[in-house]
Every structure is written in structure tokens, then in C-alpha cells.
Amino acid sequence: MSELLQFNLCLLAFNCFALAKFNHYRDVFKTRPSQKQSQQFIIVAWISILLSLLLCVVERQGYGVLLFCGYMALSVLLLMIFYSFKASWVKYISAVNVTLLLLSGSYIAVI
Amino acid sequence: MYAQSINKAPTRNPLVRLKMACKANVYALCVISRFSAAIVGGYVFTAVFTSLLSLILPLSKSDAVLLSVSLTILIYSCVFIWVFAIKSLKTVWITILLTSSSCFLSIALLKGWL
Amino acid sequence: MKENFFRSMTWMHTWVGLLVCWLVYLVFFAGTVSFFRDEVTLWSKPELHSISKPPAEPIRIAQQREQITNGIAYLANTAPDSSRWRISLPTTREPQLVYAYEKPRAEGSKRFGGWQTYIINPETGEATAQPRDSKGGNFFYRLHFDLHYLDARTARYIVCFASLFMLVALISGVVIHKRIFKDMFSFRKNKGSRSWLDAHNVSSVLALPFHIMITYTGLITLIFMLFPYPALTAYEDGLKGLFNDVTPTNIRTKSSTQSAPLVSTDYILDQVYTNWQSADLTSFSIRDPNKASATVTVRASTADLVKDQTPTMLFNAVSGELMAQSAQELTTSEVIYDSMTALHTGRLANPLLRWLYFLCGVAGCIMIATGCIMWAKRIRERMKKDQTASFGLKLVESLNLATLMGLPLATCAFFIANRLLPVSTVQRADKEILAFFITWLAVALFTLFKRAKMQWYLLAWLNAVACISVPLINALTTKGNLVSYMLNAQWALFSFDLVCLVCALLFILQAKKLRTQLSPPAPNTRSNRVTKPPLMEQKG
Incomplete structure (x- = not known):
């Protein structure tokens, strides 16, 4: 379950990095992002990517770093595919992403 | 960097003819020279430099060797890129030869070969 | 070289990359398949499919003592005079228990005689049918650095230099790709060589840490062949001295002809378990059994530590005393060196990380493939209408097609031959x-x-057909198929078939894409060959 949490954090981070960019934001929401929104996206992205790395390292040290690199590759691949070929799906993907993130997070918190 | 000027008069002197042939292919020769500086020169430099490193690192023998061996590739690739980044071929060759031989000399001194 | 640093790096990236791209593609391809070396080997020996996975850790470890004792008894019965015995214990990736002894060497020869192996089903303790003779995943593993037909040493030198070029190309690639994070997610479709450039960038950026790591550590695994000099200067007896220093369990006792009885295995195992509580043993081997010089080597698994050297203990097999054991605490340099090897081989990886490794490896293949296709496309686009292609361009295009599409087809042929011969x-x-x-x-x-x-287009279809036929032929010639694998939770075999089908799908997509460009006589003379052929045709 912690793997799911780490991966979702990583995916969220890259998603936010992408949305912070003018082109990608416009493709998804059809409006322009304000300066402030972009900044907020970047802040969220950095927090969540560092959190993901932190969780990986705390849990499994060296092995965790390797996993983290793999998560990054997988998230960028997924986002690249969606942003270039199915920009309209990004909204739903993000929703699924956040739901899974919350679910796995709360699962770990409870157990 | 390119070959020096060559006598204009056609001549039978083989040396001059060789030079002329060189001038015609000067670009190709430069490329070959640069690649060999990168591959062979880089290899020689890395070999002597890491050997020196394995002698002077203040660690136990096996640790010094393992550490310097782990660094070889880093050094080699840096030299490789440096060779292509520097404009003058002459500088490249002179630097490689000088540094390699000085490293080699230091090894020879340390090991007492001289 | 050129006017400025940026230009010279671009120049170098192009030429260094082009020079070795096909070889590096082969190395990456074979290496990516080798991440699943044991699984592919298992697939290629259907006789072993009925052996079920060993139980989880505490039970597996509890069984090991009995398996070893039985094995020694079996080998003492079958081959008392052999010079080496080996017992390989079941692991999660290799479920079978193996008893092996060395076949008698040729008269006067010092060369290793090869193993005679007995595969035992660990559940029943009975020997299974001898599996078919196949190299399976080991073929790809050796191909990865030995290139098969070449002399191993020469091949390794070639692979070393190719990887060195690759590393240089990677570093210069980072330098020249200035907007590396800026357009990380963008992929411009249908833009001729632009799209190829984007595909090249995306596939390299998305797994960049992996690419650099795998190339660097790959060179490190062969480093003592490429750069033996530090060891030669520091040690009087060169590499041998170093290895003896680093691996204390490397000592070899002189063979003696005097016979002596073996100490009981329990005595040795007791010592092992007092030293390493709950050790997960992987192998137990005896050199010169029943001789006065007999030694026992016990190896345990490294679990998921980033560490390649397996924990090893060496015993005198006659007196049972501990002669040497691998260092428990490694020094910093040892950790650096050892972890690099571990990172490259990926033996530490659990299924999740293994798949991520595989994904990154596929990204590497795509990076190389798109790189060499792009080179040819750019030259074509720059050519004038009446110009004929130069010999160099033709050569590159031939090599591109032959390697990029030929290698997956050859891989399929290998697997089909495995089932049909x-x-x-x-x-x-x-x-x-x-x-x-x-x-x-x-x-x-x-x-x-x-x-x-x-x-x-033709080769894409051929590849698609070949990829589909692998699981199909498997289903027809063996007892298992995709569905039964799923029902029996044989996930290694299931994913193998699934990866074949996914590859087939990708080849069909590629063929479809190529077809749309083939059929209409494009009104635009501007190149509109745009597909990004999915060159991700690994077998898992």
C-alpha cells in the first residue's frame, strides 16, 4: 500500500508541474492560468515530489531511491501519453490520482 | 589547427606531396585525430591517473583500488567530452601527453622504478 | 571542434551516437530481457512449470536444512568421486531444487567438466523429468555482453567501448538539450523529424537517471578488464591480490588425493545459523568431497539490500571449522563499488522494481531507436528532389531496419524454436x-x-504475427496457456505471454500508422512520415 501512496504522490507532482505550464493548463481547462495558480501548482508539485522521495528513502533506503526513479519514469510516461494524445482525460486521471492518494494515505494512517 | 601553407610549385618531393594530400583531407584527419585523442589519449590518461590515485589515496590498499576503479569511468567520460569541447587540437594533445607523463613519472617515483 | 561548446557537443552527440547505436540497441535489448532472465528461462522449460512456487520465508527457511541434508545424501550416493557438488535451493524466482555434480574431467585436463544436474521438485522430493535443453534467459544474458559468436574477451572490449560512447552521448545529450524540463511532457505529433526528436527526448528524459546509472554501472561491472591498472600498480600480484583481499572466502586449498570423511552437514549448518539468524540460504556447495582438502561454501541471499556480493561462508568440510566469511560490514569504497554492480544486475529487485527497471530499459531501446531513425530522416529531409541517397545514408537506413525490426523478430523466432524443436x-x-x-x-x-x-510496414506485420504466435504456440504445445496461468497464479508465465500480446498490439498499431502514410499519394511533398513505431518489443 505504501508503494501506491509513493507512486501517486510522484504522479501528482509531475501532473502539477505540467499544469503549471501555460500550454498544458490551457489544453486541460481551456482557460489561462493566473500567475498565482501556476506558482501554487509548482509549490504543491515540489512538496509532493519531495514527500514521495522522503517516504521511499525512509522506508527502504537505497532500494527506495531506485523505486523512486522508477516511479518518476512511469509517471512522466503516463502524463506524456495523456497530455499529447488525450488531454481531455487529464481531469479524470487527476481525480483518480487524488482519490487513490487519499485512500492509500488514510489506509496507512489507520493501520 | 589546420596544416601550414604548402609550397605552391608542383614538386616531386614525396614529403610535400604527402602534405598536399593531407591538406585535401584536413577535415577528416582532424576528426580522426580528435577521436583518437579522446579514445586513446583519454584511456591512457585515465589509466595512469587512476593508478596514481590508487597509490596516493589515504585508504587501505583494497579500498583505494576499488574507489579509484569506481571513478575511472567518470574521469574517462569527462576527458572525452573535454577533448571535443576544446577548440585547438594542439592544446588537447599537449595537455593529455603532459598530464599523463607527469602522472606516470609520479607513479614511477612512488614505486621506486627509477 | 566547432565554433562554440554547444555546437561541438551537438556534433559529438550525433556522431558518437550514430557510430554505436545499433550495437548499443542490441545490448540494451538483450539487457532489458535479462532483467527477467530467470523468468524467461523458466518459460523456456515447460517441464518445470508444474513445480509450484516455494512457500514464503519462514517456512522456506525451515525447509532448507532438510533439503541440504537430503541433497548431500543423494550426491554421496550418485557421484561420490566427483570433484564438486552443488545444491541450489529454491528461491521465489527459481522454484526448483537442484542437485548437481561436476562431470568427470577429460583425462589430464584442468578444464571444468560441466555440471550434471538433477532437478528436484521441492514439494515431493522426487526428481522431475529432465527439462529440455535450452539456454532461455541465459542466452540473452550472455548476448548482452558476450555477443555470442565473438570471443568473450574481444566482445566485452567492444561492448565496453560502445557503452563508453553511450555514456558520452548521454552526457552531451543532457548538455545540448537545453530545455530539458521545459518541454518534458510535450510531444509534437505529425511533424516529421520534429516528432522523432520529441520521441527521442521524451524517452531519454523520462528515464534519464536510469540510463546514466545503467551505462555507468555496466562499465563498472567490466571495469577490471577495461582498467586493470590501479590494481596492477597497487598490488604485486595484480588482480588476484585484489580479489583475495576483497573476498576473503576466495581462498582455495590445494587438492589432496587423501580421502577423508565429510563432517555432518548439521554441524556446519548449526554454525551458519548461529552466525546468521534466519539466513535465507541459496546454495551449498562442496569442493573435493570425501577428500582431506574438502571445503564447503554456503551462500545466502542478499534480500533487498543494494549489495551484490552474496553473504558467503567457507568451511573446512572435514573438521567443520569456519575458514573464512564475507565481511559483514563493508568499507565505504567497497560499498560504492559493490552497490554499483548490484544496481546494474538488478538481482535485488522485487517484482515491482523489476518491472520499473524493464520499463526504463524499454525507454532506453526507444531512445536509441528514435535517435538513429532521426539521423536518417534528417538527411532525407535535407536532400534535394533529384539527389540520390549516398552510400552512407543507405547503409544507415538498412542497419536501422535490420536491427530495430530484425531483433524482435529474431527473439520471437528463438521462442518459437524453443517450443517447436x-x-x-x-x-x-x-x-x-x-x-x-x-x-x-x-x-x-x-x-x-x-x-x-x-x-x-511488412516487417511490422511480420513482427506482429510472430509476437502473437509465441503465446499461441505455447498454448498448443504445452499444458498451460494464458488463462490457466492466471488461474494458477503463475504470474511469471502469465506476464510473459501478456508482454508478447502487448508487443503484437504495438506492432499492429505501427503497421496501421504506416499504412495511412503509404496509401494516399501525399499531395504535400513535405515529409509526412510521422509514426513513432513502437519499438518496444521486449519479451518478459
């Missing part, structure tokens, strides 16, 4: 390999006389 064939394993190379050669010859889009 009669089990009793003499030198069966070599024939499978022959099938691999003949297919590849056939594709190469095919590309010699034509390599237009039509040939890409």
Missing part, C-alpha cells in the same frame, strides 16, 4: 540460437535491396 534434438540449445541468428540474418538480407516504408 523436438525435445530429443541433438544440441538443441544451439539450434534455438541458430534460429535467432538466421532470422536476423534473413531480415538483414531483406533490407539490403530495399528499405522503404513498404518494408517497414
